[in-house]
Amino acid sequence: MTPFPLPLESLLGHWPSYLVYLAIGFGFGYVLEIAGFGKSTKLAAQFYLKEMTVLKVMFGAIITAMVLIFLTSALGLLDYNLIWVNPTYLWPGILGGLIMGVGFILGGFCPGTSVVAAATLKIDGLVFVLGAFFGIFAFGETVGLYEEFWNSSYMGRFTLPQFFNVDTGVVVLGVVLMALAAFAFAEYSERVFGKGLLGAQPRWRLGAAGVLVALALVTLLIGQPTNADRQAGLAVVQNTTLNDRLVQIHPGELLSYLNNRMVVPYLIDVRSETDFNAFHLPGAHHVPLENVLALAQELQFLPRNTLFVVMSNDETAATEAWRILNAESVPNVYILEGGINRWLDTFADAEFQAAYRVSAAGDDQLAYAFPVALGARYAAADPNPAAFNLEYTSKVTLSVGRGATGGGCG
């Protein structure tokens, strides 16, 4: 199992875990200050091509962090699925970005740098912070007027490798090379527009560039772990969990969660479309087994009180789906014990069972011959929990989990 990111909250406790963020914030503020980002004139110079510090620091930071993230992910140290990737809301992002660009050139800061400027007693930084508070306040008061636009063009966790449909390593290498080209342009522009006032550039930067390219190449060569790699790494744990039947939950337990307002069940039905149409549980998502992997990324960041339950007619396909989702680090995934067949054996009335119960044609096949495809409209799909007195061992424990907690600028 990948050791990082750390499960900070279970390691340290809720409030103490924030000390880690305090330390990271300290490093962030310190580095912004030594870069000169507390000084508005230095930041604004970027837009007159005289001094390209902003571009150098930002792209330098992005490619350094990117290479390290994907290298450690390739090496199996970091789980990329568990880190926050800003969800794409394309047009609100672009419009917000344009407004921020205007704010940048007028005000001379961005929010993070203005905090550092204010912390070092720059009055213009302090006034900028006050302005930013006002802007944030104004947004909170006006977003209701165009909430539809604010939530539009949502593409979820959408990454450049998916967009270009190429291997992650190729994108990583491409971004590094693009940034190096931008640095070369920046130095040229500083010589022309800045009239060489900045003096000679240090020679070590060429070595640093070489190291980044080399690490990007290594990342590309190793490749990012596939679901099969992840399953192989987890094989022992997964087999033990499945054999000890720690994640197969009784139909009665699932029913209790369907009627529990503290927990949001997310039912994943991996059977054929025919079987799904014939009968399924209310609200179940029909996801053929081959689509489960693609779904995993979406499920990753649903609220922590979401309970995922995979189901097939019996357990074979559901178990396969569980292995995929578990390997992708989706938290709180369970299997409906005995599948839809056991559900019907438990909740369909005697008359219905006498009329339609057949023996299953094979492993994981439907053991009921439904007269019509009513889906979730059969009475047995939505049984009244008060009418059944079932005995079972509860297995669900919702874990706090680890990794991103809805990050970005939340």
Added chain:
Amino acid sequence: MTAVSRELPRAATSVRVARQEKPYVNPYFAGILLGIVLFLAFFITGNGLGASGGMNRLLVAAQDLIVPSHIDRVPYLLDMAGGDRNPLDSWVVFISIGTILGGAVSGWQHGRMKVEINKGPRISNRTRLLMAFIGGGLMGYGARLARGCTSGQALNGGATLSVGSWAFMFAVFAGGYMLAYFVRRLWN
């Protein structure tokens, strides 16, 4: 270039006397250091960095103190501070507090902790501060609209290869460069 107020608070004066202002580090060096901080934020916590989010939550906390009933009528605010939710109970708030501390410590250490207004040579202090307020307002508004500022969107999403963040980053530079020529008097 720099207008320093004559009546400096005493603390600031003594700091200024005690420390010689040192030059900033090489931008590539700063970039690599910032990249390492950003990487560690993801590697250890999974969350990355943020700035405007912390400011947002501080503001909401203040609003919750003054007009709690207002919070309960606006869905966007409700999400952070409705009912018994504490808007300060968030990692991004602690990143922001750390940023202030880190900036202050470095500023003090390198003799750059002093009361001043940085501006272009051709504008008055008043113009500079007015522009800082307007620019800050636009930044704050845009950052919430875009769901993140230069740190929370551009740095985080840039390093984790989010499509939306890369589009956002180009939009920020485009907005700045489009207007830069027309406001050149502010800075040159």
